[in-house]
Amino acid sequence: MAHISISEAAAHQIQHVLAERGSGIGLRVGIKPSGCSGYAYVLDIADKAGADDHQFEQHGATVVIDSEALAVMDGTEVDYINEGLNKLFKFNNPNVKDECGCGESFSV
Numbered sequence: 763m764a765h766i767s768i769s770e771a772a773a774h775q776i777q778h779v780l781a782e783r784g785s786g787i788g789l790r791v792g793i794k795p796s797g798c799s800g801y802a803y804v805l806d807i808a809d810k811a812g813a814d815d816h817q818f819e820q821h822g823a824t825v826v827i828d829s830e831a832l833a834v835m836d837g838t839e840v841d842y843i844n845e846g847l848n849k850l851f852k853f854n855n856p857n858v859k860d861e862c863g864c865g866e867s868f869s870v
Contacts, residue, residue: 764836766791766818766825772842772851773821783807788817788824789851791840793831801834803853 768776772789780786786807796802808826811817816832818825825840839854 764816764832766816766827766832766835766837767839768818768820768823768825769839769841770821772840773823775842775851776823776825779807785809787811788819788826789840790826791831791835791853792828793834803851805851 776789780788786809788808790806790808792804792806793801794804808815808824811826812828814828814830815826816829818827827835834857835853835855837856841852841854843850843852
């Protein structure tokens, strides 16, 4: 069975974004062909889950992923980190075989 985990920091940030927005069921994570390595993550707010979507809940937050992205992201931990002045969602994806030098894209 496929699984996505959500760190406490990511859950807190998802809850914060949804509270500011005033609506939504969670963070929608997808992938698209991009960059020099193959794929890039795409983030949006999920207002509802579709028939092809999978929902993962942890620490009071939900991540919504479609079946195509889940095939690439199975086993991933969604985290939220502070790196200097940058604050961002980070994906600890065990399926990644290579990343481009700038960190924008990955291959599996």
